[in-house]
Amino acid sequence: MKLVKNICLLGASIALLTGCNSDLMDLTPYDSIASGNMWTTENLADMGVTGIYNVLRSENVAGDLHKFDSYGVSADYRDGNYSLLRGNATTGDGQFSGYWKINYEGISRCNDAIMNLPKAPLSESKLARLTAESKFMRAFFYYRLNMMYKGVPLYLEPAELDELVKGRNTEAEVWNQVITDLTDAINTADLPDKYAAGNADYGRVTKGAAYALRGKAYMWTGEWAKAEADLRKVGDLGYGLFQGEYKQLFKEANEQCEEMIFSLQCIGESGYGNNFTFRYGTRSSFGSCWNTYLASTDFVETYECADGKPFNWDDFIPGYNSMDQAKRSVYFLRDGMTEAEKAKMAEDGADLSKYLADGNEARIRMAYESRDPRLMATIITPYAEYFGANGATAYTYTLRWPYRGFDTADPFDLKTDTNNRYYYLFRKFVAEGASEIPNREYSPIDIPIIRYADVVLSLAECLNEQGKTDEAIEWVNKVRARAGAALLNSNQYTQVSGQDNMRERIRNERRWEFAGEGVNFFDEMRWKTWHETKFKSGAGLKQIWGSMQASYTWGGDYLYNWAIPKSEIQMNTNLTQNNGWID
């Protein structure tokens, strides 16, 4: 009996242990939501659209605009070895696949939303607004793809994996789709013109952004009049130029000013801020940053004098231009060099006979202080100060040569990753002091994607292309006035001599105004000027006096149409490659 009793007891306990878990194997994830439930509530619909905006944070969208800036004229990559710039990029290059992939990721999120938002229990106006936002975003991603690849496959509905085998649509078809989506957004009454600063929805798509983007799209198709109309509209909706100091435009206090039309929203939380301070800053910036990207030496020399006169070294240091590059490094030496430093510099080629023991720094500073104020607001030039930090303490550093050290003591030399080289460094977007940002990886300052100055200068370009040069001058002067540069047609240097001259001036204005913002590369690609600007003879990563550290090589005009990623062509044989690319 005891045996039977024991067996029963054990049997019961087994039944208990197994029976409790009849659903033992029906497990669901703890941190995500089943697809079937998506788009079923207003909350989920909101979150689905927020998920589209999240793509803006990614690399190859707005998260690494500093890299795109180094493709353009204003910046250089410290290692100087991007294959696009060395002329040896192939169709398998990660740049092409990465850019393609992330923009299509954005598109698929948009398609998902556009298709499924109607299923959610939303008010009519909310559905209209969210749909308009999603369409803007889809247009934005296709716009980015079309700028580079010139014709990509159009997917406008969620596609199954095996349906992703379309061939390329033409460039015109893609522009057409971009314009259609933006037009839908513009025609949506429930899409606000503009969000006021401080609004909880600030950062979402607005009608202003839609007009601005459509205007920019028309510029790619060369429809100047349509572009002009759209760009004019942006100002009507309440956007305008920030009227404070140019440098302050890139501070947190002004990230929601009237100039910002569409920007990458950043907050000071891990994963949700910007890392421009990290990449543009220096070891003397808060959190000990890396000067991964440097301001280009050739580019700095393009900044005009404040009166609009083209900059010429010989005006400041007679004979500079004809001197050997290594020799002229003498002009950048600090005051009060030690004998050992002098010996070392002489050995490196500096012509020490030109050294002014007491006024060497003052002489070189003149070459920068009399320039377009945007130069020193954007870039740290020799012997300029930078308000930085070491640990939690703020210090004012100075960019000197040669570097002696002293992070926390006089003379506070600015410390970089490249102390044995003398480079121009970025000031724009780089945190100042010890409390502006919480971490080098996540600065809370929004990064502009489209700002009103872009609209103004684009408008000027449209006007000039239509022969309305005088009107174009007026618009350009708004930007120059804000910057503190001499107005066009205000003196002999700024006299506009015609449409072609004005075109050149508008282009330069854009280069100076947007330096460091990742705008210029796309401009050069549109103007087809990339070859002559970025790859002009002798171009490369240079020290301030012009010594070459890494030279750039032009691969060929095929670079104006990026390669369709090799692996994608290999998997989807309906795709065709752009001309000129070899593997």
Next chain:
Amino acid sequence: MFLTSAGVASASPTDLGIEVPESDVFVASPQQAKKTVTGTVEDAMGPIAGANIVEKGTTNGTITDMDGKFTLDVSPNAVLVVSFIGYIEQQITVGNQTSFTIQIKEDSQALDEVVVVGYGTQKKVNLTGSVSSVDFADQALSRPITNVSNALAGLSAGVQVMQSSGQPGSDGSKIRIRGVGTLNNQDPLVLIDGVEGAMDLVNPQDIESISVLKDAASSSIYGSRAANGVVLITTKKGKAGKLSVSYSGRVSYAQPTNLIDQVTDYADYMEWLNESFENIGQPNHFAQSTIDLWREKSKDPNGLNENGVPNYIAYPNTDWQEALFGHGLINDHNVSVNGGTEKLRILMSAGYLDNPGLVDNTGIKKYSLRANIEANVTNWLTVGTRTFASQEDKEAGNFDNANNYLRQTTPGLYPEWNGQYGYPEASEESATANSILAFLNAQDGKKQKTNFNTTLYSRISPIKGLSWDFNLNYKRYWEDNQTWTNPYEKVKFSDGTIMSPATEPSEMTTYFYNRADYSYTLQNILRYNITINKDHDLGALAGYEEYYYKRDTRNATKKGLIDSSIHTPGSATEMLSVGGGAFDRASRSFFGRINYAYKSRYLFEANLRHDGNARYHSDYRWGTFPSFSAAWRISEEDFMINTKNWLDNLKLRVSYGSVGNNGGDDVGEYEYQSTYGGSKYPFGGKLISGLASTSIANSMLSWETSKMTNVGIDLNALNNRLSFTMDAFVKNTTGILFTPSIYLTAGNKGAPRKNIAEMSTKGVELSLGWKDQIEEVSYSVSGNFSYTPNKIKKYKGKLVAGYDENGEWKSNIGDVASSTSAVNPVIEDRIMKEYYIRNPYKGSGKGYAADGVNGGPTDGMIRTESDMEWLKAMIDAGHTFMPNKTVSKDKIWYGDYIYADANGDGIYGGSDDKEFQGVSSDPKYNFGFQMSAAWRGFDISMNWAGAAGFKLYWGASTGYNSPTTRVGVALGTDIANDHYFYNPENPSDPRTNLYAQYGRLVNGESGYQNVETSSLYLFNGNYLKLKNLTFGYTLPAHISKKIFTDNLRVYVSIENVFNITKYPGQDPELGAYPEYTSLRQFAFGANISF
């Protein structure tokens, strides 16, 4: 596991290796009454059932029962002869004693060796499947191993064991049974006393034996997790009898086995760096005056500079490899108590391991406790527990990525002086050249792993031959990491300037990470054994098992400490991040086995498991895994009677079965479910929740299946002195879980995993052993070898590449390869992960001829002016040389490689020019070799292990194996000493080295001709290691008795004695990118029991 197998060659039902519960007792009847003696016969593993006890010179005898007990009536002056097949016969004079504990020793080639198999044990001779067993206790006692897996290297045919790191706490080995047969998780299923677990959590000293189930027939009882083989670990258990205490301990001195040499003379380093600038047409980086200064000061290292600092500190020439990898003293001590009564048997043990490793602040201390207790409550009920707990305390040194930081520094800074860390001394040196020691110590804290594992079990034997086991295992595992900023200063020692001040408390961070796992396993097992008509033995087993596992993690970082000594998250001021996650797993299984034997000649076995796994949709969740095996003991046949004098055993085995693989940790838990994951974005300055479809699900996901056929021969001959085993197998795996690459157009979404690929692995395994005794010297020699090539039978179609009718090169590589950028993509019809990369160009050595194509450098490097002329002529003729295309100092120059044009399109080194290399990183051959000898109390043993038929891709990395340089980054000695140099403007430059092994030095880490992915960086990994060499001495019993011990042995043991290899990196066993060198240990140890 709760069973022992009885064995006597005569008519006993247990003879056939069918598991019989211990309660299934049979006792021989007593003989005539003279004097009654009782006793127990046991061996190192415990009581022996079925041993023969015979009064010498008579037919009076008995056999021991299931507990090893016997009772026999003998004449007063009798001598007992104790024998058991496979054991050395013993004779004992009865005298006045009436109770005996008789220890018999195993004859090492014992035919009746008992082997642990799935849900039971079996005698080796009766195995029908392919199982190897390791007598682990011997290994654990003599070798300074810090964990279980490392000890298995070389010991067993078909079991490849490779250590991947020497870092304390993560120095376990990767185990592959019978090569690789799948594209995902290849780790065998590890069961510790029947419950899935991590091998290296077990204290090596607690292990009795390890069995490796290699073929499908042996492992299919474990169903959907068994395709990579099964390792069964059995821990020691208590034995009835005298309580004995054993101590085993050792102290070992550890040093690095091999480090990658980097240039340590800073002046030389600077000159070579300058050469790399010069080579690409840039000015020198380091001033000649700096170089000269260093040379001068190096001549007088102990001289003082103007600040009174010795030159060797002010003008350093640091060897960072040595500065990082020092030496350590490892302590390992274990105590165990074993014994008990008939009713209650216990084993308790405690272990302590202190492994400081070689690197500061990265050591571990490990504590472990075990209690294995078993009680016979009644004669039909046994209950017991196996309970195990361990804790590992690890120092929190920031070792991650150390090899990368070790690369990113130069000899020009001194490591550590007066508690401060060095800063680059030369003004040209990069300010960011690392001090690896500062980096290592920049983080402090503790990392703790705690493990608690208990099994309660009961066994009920209601009637003879029938038993019911109920096991409940409960496990918890915690990880508790706390790390915080450890402030330090970096100082330019030459003048004492603090170049980098210590972090202030307000900038310090504190971080914690907690992981908590729990799981339970529940098993019910019914067994029944019966013998019918003496010749027919039948056994059956049926079981049920269920398993649930859950893991939770959470972590947070806060910034701003009150003081560098206060680290609690609560005391820090600013929240930086909080995170956490969870997942769970579950499975349910039914399984059974039937075995049948006829006259112990013909053996048959069939297994079946029906497995369900929560990882798959309910429609695809369940799978059935059958297996069949048979053996024929030819030597037992009547017609073999004439061979009995030399042939002890000849057995032929055949098996076929099916097993599964659920992908282990490589497969996510919820992959069949399509979900939306978090995707946040801030609006209006506030973070808002977002969702996005983050992966594409495959609802038809299921496990993969391997079908394995195995044929084997076992042979023992010449009085068991010679043993030989050979197995041949074919394993075909279908439905391999793999994530094929998807269109970029699908975006970032994770591609759906599919049951897509098929693979085939074939193999041969051989083991050969010889054991004999010459006079007083006993010795043994054994070796094993396995050959396990594999091939992908199916993936996404055949690779088709060639020219179409328009003369255009077409290739479907993007579609049929798992990756177009990986050096070892998965492609159908190839070895798994076969290398597929460019080769350097191979020309005739002649100049440019009219057809041009075959001239040029013989090994691909432009070495001579004639090579350069050929190159220029080729470019002029329209050929393209990727990636740098043009001839110039910063593009293609003397000392640069050009790559082969495999497809003949005139583009040399294009992406279509990749070629299969016929080899992967998985060894095709594995081998091991053991020798031992003993003379009186002295013993010596050695263990060799090796692998061959594999290559490692060790891509160009500046500072180790690449001729590229970077200021602030190291330079490998091999490169420095033998790199190309030629300056056409000054051919007589003394640095000229046209026939160098490595290309020219260039400044810049990427973009150059010589750092392209190519077979230049593919290195043969073959190695043969003397893993262990041990000398021991055991005190004679009469002496050890005098010092009140039963047994005392002392030994000296060397682990990782030396390595024979041509591999240029650290150690091919550790893989291409090792982070922590393996350890060579010199151990002195003692084993004492009393």
